[in-house]
Amino acid sequence: MPFSNRPSVDATIGQNLPILQERYALRRCMANTALGKLYWAQDLKQTQGNGEQANVLAFTLLPALAQDPVFEQVFGHVLPTYQKSMPGMPQLLDDGKTADGTRWMVMRNISGMLLSERLAELDDRGMPLPEALELLDNLKHVFASQTPDGVFGYAEPNAILLTEKAPCLLTAPVAAALRMAYRNPPSEYTRHTLHSGYISPDVLLGDTPTSADDTFSIACLAYHLLQGLPPFGKQTTLEAAVRNFAPGSIRKLRPDTWAALQQGLNLKRAARQPTPTALLRILQRKQQKKLLLPAVALVAASAVAITTYQLLSSWGEPPENAADTRITGLEAIPSNNTPQPDAADTATLVGERGLPPVPDQDSVQAEADKLAAETANQAKPTNNLSTLQEQAADAIRTGKPAALDYLRQAVALEPDNTKTQQLLTQLITDQHAETEALLSAGKLEEANKLLSTTDRLITEFTLADSLKRQVSLEAEVSQAQRKLALAQEQETPATNATIPPETTAAPSDTDDTNSRQYLERAQQAISYGNLSRGDDRSESAIAYLSPLLAQTPDHPDAMKLLEKIVAAQQEEARTLLSKRDTDKARTALNDSQTLIGKYKLDNHVEEQIALEKRYRETLAMGVFTPGTEPETPATTAPTQPEPAKPEPTATITATPPVATPAPAQETENPEAAEMATSTEAVPTANPPMEVRVSPDIPVQDAINVTTTELPPVQLENAVPEPITPPSSNVIFEVPATDADNSGTTFTLDVPNLIEVPLDTIKESLPPADR
Structure with missing residues (x-):
């Protein structure tokens, strides 16, 4: 203790x-x-x-x-x-x-004892399921007592103290403060990245915890209790999510029980059970079914024992009265072999035929043995390994979906059985053949769905031998989809598009020429920007590298190109996030995460986690992505009274184009005219200034924003000044509402926006003549 x-x-x-x-x-x-x-x-x-x-x-x-x-x-x-x-x-x-x-x-x-210390005492057999479920049920009740929503979110064995009454959450005050702080807007509170192998990846990135996150923590603790090892090893759940890591199955669990626990261990919040109660209810129900079989066997054995005892005890019992050995109208029955009826039953037996002969002791024993054998056969599971394999083989032969269920049960009984592995390989081979048939028929969506299912099975059962054909089919389906899309765009038949012949077959280990061609084509695709998707110039770089890596998994040149592709995808995501285009940034992050997990590119894990965090922060700001801004102009901010002393002003110099500009239009309030700027943002820790432009001002080709400290920034879609003085300078006064300029912004009417630090403008630019 x-x-x-x-x-x-x-x-x-x-x-x-x-x-x-x-x-x-x-x-x-x-x-x-x-x-x-x-x-x-x-x-x-x-x-x-x-x-x-x-x-x-x-x-x-x-x-x-x-x-x-x-x-x-x-x-x-x-x-x-x-x-x-x-x-x-x-x-x-x-x-x-x-x-x-x-x-x-x-x-x-x-x-008491820390839960981590209790886990350290377990061996590879883990804790018995009933004991583990009781502990987890107590934890669930403690989570439900958290205020205000009954959510904890930060459960880990190092912070849970097991006492005689109930588990104690030692970090509860800190977790409560975090949950409360996360309710503030993202701009008001920095969300910190945490590290744990038991806390949900979403919570580690700074999301507000939900009950599904407690489900994940309960599932992680259940896995460690039952298996004796943490589900994700020594890596954090964030690292596991980036690497697409999946915990190994627990052999002592039934397939349906493991499926329920595996759902709770899902690294995606939406895929888990909504609450810990839902997960534990399923596990307890499966446990009750598992315990029902021994109970039935015990009851049956007791019934057999009682029946045998009654038969044997009644045989050879001497009669209480010798006169009872004769009954009127009946044949004489030896008293030492016949149990006598009660007096109440004697009247009903008068005039009836004689009782059948009582079997001897050997017959009685034979009947008892037969009954015990039948009862034992009923209590014994019918699905042994050989039966499951036969049922799976029949289902595969007839194309029934039940084959997968039989094989999962067989794997649970004996994971390394050779025949089971052969049946699994045959199942994957049949699915690949069906995918090829769908691909030949032009049913690309169905082929893609079937490939996704096959990929999950290959990962679940670790069928490395089927990976090469899987990658090749994925590349073929991807090429066919791009070919069809390109044909639709060009309004030409899809058969006119050409596919590089090298992408349909994996190169040989000894064919250096083909390997060089794959690498050259992949390098060319990277130069085109075709990282994960191709166009009419070339296929994607991944489409060229996948067959090469399927044949030679550790090909050094191919791995270098993969590193380059992932770095480019992450840089693209970073650029899109700076522009607050979260939709395209999500696609780039998904592409890089897929490559990191599939090819174990651990050097990019930390950067991927940092980008995931930045993506969430950008998404929480609720800023419009480019092209999705409202069409109606926003309400102009109220004009502030002019101060007594002249305030520092920001001067924006407009460079007219070569062509003669259109004459400026007059406005009723020239001081209220607003300038259009681009969406290029200048990173800074100070609050940005956003400027608006009246929509009826003519647009010029370019506008230069110049400061004394920063180089000129070329902006697109600029407009000339609304006034036509001899000078081309347009002057705007920047009102100061407080010392740190917080809250001083002008809202934009048009899609183009530039964010310039208010302090930089006021300090760097000299005041212009009014």
Whole structure:
């Protein structure tokens, strides 16, 4: 019991650890969590009954959280709630912040064991399913007690303390503050990236937790309890999501039970069970079915035993009265072989034919053995391995979909059985043949769906031998789809399009010429920008590299090109996010994630995670993507009164084109005329200034925005000034509403937008003559 009140043998260890508030001496770091570190500590100003310092638990928050002012404010409001004792929650005794910025809280010591320590005691057999389900059910109830929505979101074994009454969530105050802080708009709170192998990837990226995220944590803990190993190994769930990693199956679970748990382990929030209750209800129901069979066998065996006892005990029983051995109208029956009827039944037997002869002891024993054998056969599962394999073979031969269910059950019984693997390979081969038939018939959508199903089966059963043909068929279907799309665009028959012959067959290991051709064509496709999709100039670079990598998985030149492709896709996503085009950025991120997971490009995992986080932040801002802005002009901001002193102004110099510009149109209020700018944004930490232009101003070819510190930026779709003075300068005054210029923006009427830092304009540009 690591948190018992007994003196710790490690009390003299860790003298280098700090003393919080000159009172709480940190003795030993018990665990690292996604939200901070847990310590066993001693209160130097409070003693126990034996005269020694009182033991307490101390938790130091993640430095990124401690340095966040918004989180600090929310955390201060949350802490008083946990100063009283509550089931499943820690009781806070003190909190504070050290001189170096370490934020800490001290909790009352509770006797118990960390869940991580309990997991460390398990071997590869794991924990029995009933015991694991009971523990997870207790955790589910603790999650449901969280306010206000019954969602926790940050469950991990290093932060769960198992006590005699109920599990205690040691990081509950920090998690509550995070959930509350995440309700603020993204611009007001920085969402921090966390690291854990049990917390949902969405929550690690800074999304507000939901009940589906608790389902994921429960499923991860269930996997570790039953298998004895974490579901995603040593990597975080974010890394697993980028690599498209899937946990291995648990052999001791029935296929339907494993399917339910596998759904809870899905790295995509929408694919899981909506609540932990839904997941555990399925697991418990499957467990009850599993336990029903032994119960039926036990009842049947008891019935056989009772029946046999009654038969044997009644045979050879001497009669109580010798006169009862004769019954009127009946044949004489030896008294030592015939049980006598009761007196009440004697009257009904008068005049009837004699009783049948009673079987001897051997007959009775034979009947009892037969009944026991039948009962045992009924209780014994009918689906043994050989039966399942025969049923699967028949289903494959007749094309029935039940073949997959039989094979899954066979794998659960004996995963490495050779015949089962052969049947799985045959099933995949048949699906590939069906895909080729669909492709020949021009049914591309159906072929693509079937290939997706086959790909999942190859991944589920690790059928590496079928991967080469799978990749080749995927390339053929992709080429056919692009060929059809191009033909439709050109309004010509699809048969007129040409397909490079090299993309339909994988090159040989010994054919260096073909390998060079694949690499050259892939390099050419990259130069065209055809990374994952082709056009009339060439196929995609991936279409050329996939057959080569299927034949030679670690081809060095091909892997270098793959690295280059992923880097280009990530750069494209970064550019699109800077323009706030989230739809195209999502497509680029999906392409790069697919390649990272399929070809294990671990060097790009961290960058992919950073882009995923930036994508979520951009998506939460709710900014229109290019081309989707409202057609109706936005309401112009109210004109502010002119200050007494001239304010600093931003000068925008318009360069007229070579051709003679159209005469400027007069406006009723020239000062209210607004300028059109491009969507190119200048990265800065200061608030941007957005400028509007009246739609009836003629458009010029270009406009130059020049500052004293930054080089000129060439802008498209610019307009001439609405006034025609001798000078070509157009002057706008930038009103200042407060010291830091927050809230000072002009809203745009047209799609083109440039964001210029207000401080940069005011400080860099000299005031122009009015």
